[in-house]
Amino acid sequence: MDFAIHISGFVAIYIFVLAGFAGWVIIGGVPAILHTPLMSGSNFVHGIVVVGGMFALLNASTRQEQAIGFLAVLLGAGNAAGGYAVTRRMLAMFQSSGHRPNKTRRRKAR
Amino acid sequence: MTPASIALPLIGASDLAAAFLFMYGLKRMSSPITAPSGIFLAGIGMLAAVLASFLYVFTANPAAQSFLLTNVGLAILALAIGGGLAWWSGRKVQMTAMPQMVALYNGMGGGAAAAIAAVELFGARAPAPTQLVVTVLGALIGSISLSGSLIAWAKLDGVIKQPWRVAGQQYVNLAVLAGTIVVGGFLVFGGAARALTTPQLIALFFVCSLLYGVLMTVPIGGADMPVVISIFNAATGLAVALQGFVLENPALMIAGMVVGAAGTLLTLLMAKAMNRSVGNVLFTNFGAIPRRRAGHTKGSLKPTAAADAGIAMRYAKTVIIVPGYGLAAAQAQQKLYDFVKLLQAAGVSVRFAIHPVAGRMPGQMDVLLAEAGVPYDLIFQLEDINDDFKATDVVLVIGANDVVNPAARTDKASPIFGMPILNADQARQVYVVKRGQGKGYAGIENALFYGENCNMIYGDAAAVMATMIEAVRGLGTAAAA
Numbered sequence: 001m002d003f004a005i006h007i008s009g010f011v012a013i014y015i016f017v018l019a020g021f022a023g024w025v026i027i028g029g030v031p032a033i034l035h036t037p038l039m040s041g042s043n044f045v046h047g048i049v050v051v052g053g054m055f056a057l058l059n060a061s062t063r064q065e066q067a068i069g070f071l072a073v074l075l076g077a078g079n080a081a082g083g084y085a086v087t088r089r090m091l092a093m094f095q096s097s098g099h100r101p102n103k104t105r106r107r108k109a110r
Numbered sequence: 111m112t113p114a115s116i117a118l119p120l121i122g123a124s125d126l127a128a129a130f131l132f133m134y135g136l137k138r139m140s141s142p143i144t145a146p147s148g149i150f151l152a153g154i155g156m157l158a159a160v161l162a163s164f165l166y167v168f169t170a171n172p173a174a175q176s177f178l179l180t181n182v183g184l185a186i187l188a189l190a191i192g193g194g195l196a197w198w199s200g201r202k203v204q205m206t207a208m209p210q211m212v213a214l215y216n217g218m219g220g221g222a223a224a225a226i227a228a229v230e231l232f233g234a235r236a237p238a239p240t241q242l243v244v245t246v247l248g249a250l251i252g253s254i255s256l257s258g259s260l261i262a263w264a265k266l267d268g269v270i271k272q273p274w275r276v277a278g279q280q281y282v283n284l285a286v287l288a289g290t291i292v293v294g295g296f297l298v299f300g301g302a303a304r305a306l307t308t309p310q311l312i313a314l315f316f317v318c319s320l321l322y323g324v325l326m327t328v329p330i331g332g333a334d335m336p337v338v339i340s341i342f343n344a345a346t347g348l349a350v351a352l353q354g355f356v357l358e359n360p361a362l363m364i365a366g367m368v369v370g371a372a373g374t375l376l377t378l379l380m381a382k383a384m385n386r387s388v389g390n391v392l393f394t395n396f397g398a399i400p401r402r403r404a405g406h407t408k409g410s411l412k413p414t415a416a417a418d419a420g421i422a423m424r425y426a427k428t429v430i431i432v433p434g435y436g437l438a439a440a441q442a443q444q445k446l447y448d449f450v451k452l453l454q455a456a457g458v459s460v461r462f463a464i465h466p467v468a469g470r471m472p473g474q475m476d477v478l479l480a481e482a483g484v485p486y487d488l489i490f491q492l493e494d495i496n497d498d499f500k501a502t503d504v505v506l507v508i509g510a511n512d513v514v515n516p517a518a519r520t521d522k523a524s525p526i527f528g529m530p531i532l533n534a535d536q537a538r539q540v541y542v543v544k545r546g547q548g549k550g551y552a553g554i555e556n557a558l559f560y561g562e563n564c565n566m567i568y569g570d571a572a573a574v575m576a577t578m579i580e581a582v583r584g585l586g587t588a589a590a591a
Contacts, residue, residue: 007358007363019363019367019368020371023367023369030140031140033491034140034145037149038376039373041135042136042369044152044215046343047219048159050222052357053226057181058166058174061171061233062233066180066181070184070185070187071225072222072225075218077160078192079218079222080160080196081192082199084156085201091145091146093205093477094477
């Protein structure tokens with residue numbers, strides 16, 4: 001069985017169209033109150049670019065390719081890690097400010 | 111079995127899992143209850159994909175074999191530094207600084223996509239014309255997103271205070287963009303009669319793209335930053351998707367495209383909330399035209415003491431609070447909620463009204479109030495609460511300006527005419543907490559402030575809230591004594 005992935009023109013267009021449509025439908029259901037975490041969450045999701053950076057770096061065969069590949073992984077990792085950290089923090093706040101009967105102060109220690 | 115024949119299915123399966131978990135995770139973000147588990151699942155997908163990407167060592171091209179050990183070391187170093195620094199900054203940044211952090215991380219993603227494209231271009235790895243076009247396009251979008259997001263970050267963080275505008279700027283921008291596309295065209299189609307070598311051409315292409323990102327973002331005002339961040343978010347998603355096509359990695363294609371669609375949807379929603387087109391946000395120098403006209407501001411500003419306003423709210427039946435960027439800037443959300451709890455204890459019905467473009471990011475006010483612990487059933491969006499203002503005793507506007515300017519309803523000459531606003535002016539009494547007598551971010555006089563039913567409270571929002579809390583507490587103890 002051949003596990004190598006080959007993507008030719010029309011397959012790519014199918015993927016783009018369907019993924020775009022799925023994204024539109026999924027995001028359309030998010031209430032306005034969550035728009036900031038949503039933006040930061042989708043910001044995290046495109047941090048997957050770090051995988052592309054890893055591919056470029058591990059296939060680097062010159063100094064220049066190593067340098068640019070290193071930059072790609074560095075930036076991609078920052079995108080993913082930072083996006084995850086801020087999204088988690090924001091959502092934790094919504095969690096704690098739900099419909100809770102007790103009126104104690106719930107400010108999180110930072 | 112060769113190592114490569116094991117590595118490929120493992121990488122494929124992890125990427126597939128990541129793509130699925132991203133979509134499922136985003137789907138779970140449609141409710142505050144399930145959202146934390148959604149981002150957690152997406153995080154697991156990301157972790158799996160990154161760990162699996164180390165297996166690329168088994169499929170590396172022959173030329174890279176002798177570099178493999180160094181490359182793996184570099185990869186670990188890059189992951190540790192980039193991921194570590196961003197994680198640390200993301201944990202410790204204040205909630206009010208969230209918009210600029212998102213802009214920064216977004217720019218990093220765009221930069222990563224551009225860097226991948228650079229490796230492809232310099233290494234001449236994409237021989238087929240389709241691949242080459244897509245690589246160049248991804249490089250362009252990624253670079254614009256990188257430099258543009260950095261400018262957006264600088265603006266939001268206050269490093270750049272004023273929009274920089276010169277006459278004819280749009281033509282300069284257009285020329286730079288056209289030049290960049292021409293250079294890109296040379297890269298794709300070659301051409302014997304050119305003065306530069308290919309590496310020089312590639313470098314020039316990236317310089318032009320980055321320059322265009324800067325030029326495009328510099329003239330846009332701070333009030334429009336929510337739209338700009340959202341656009342760059344979509345742009346980075348698109349750049350990632352395009353690189354995914356070039357690298358034949360469906361996970362990148364799917365994740366990038368989902369984000370591209372999400373960012374586009376958010377951008378359109380916000381533009382609609384401002385009654386402006388996206389093109390209008392990007393290409394008109396909003397707030398730059400002098401538009402002071404005689405007779406526009408009838409009446410006078412009536413300042414009042416914070417303590418009096420606090421007491422008035424204590425004896426009101428219904429209060430609606432309209433938060434704006436000033437609340438975030440003063441970090442007054444916690445004090446505000448303390449004050450609200452005092453009012454609630456006295457039997458006052460208090461609700462919050464959020465305008466879609468209040469703050470510097472869509473939904474920023476919701477996050478701030480959530481941080482303070484305000485239950486989200488007290489928070490209402492514009493269309494759900496706007497009809498209730500007429501029957502409201504007191505409206506407290508904190509650090510918001512343009513989103514409550516009735517000129518948007520009545521004054522055809524106003525630049526914000528037609529923008530849906532919160533009808534704060536229809537309440538019986540309006541208090542506006544404001545730092546000074548200056549205008550809003552859009553630079554427009556606010557007719558609300560001059561209304562008969564409106565009083566101004568000048569001062570830092572945190573100090574004002576503290577005074578109000580004291581005044582209302584004082585009443586309570588006086589009554590008890």
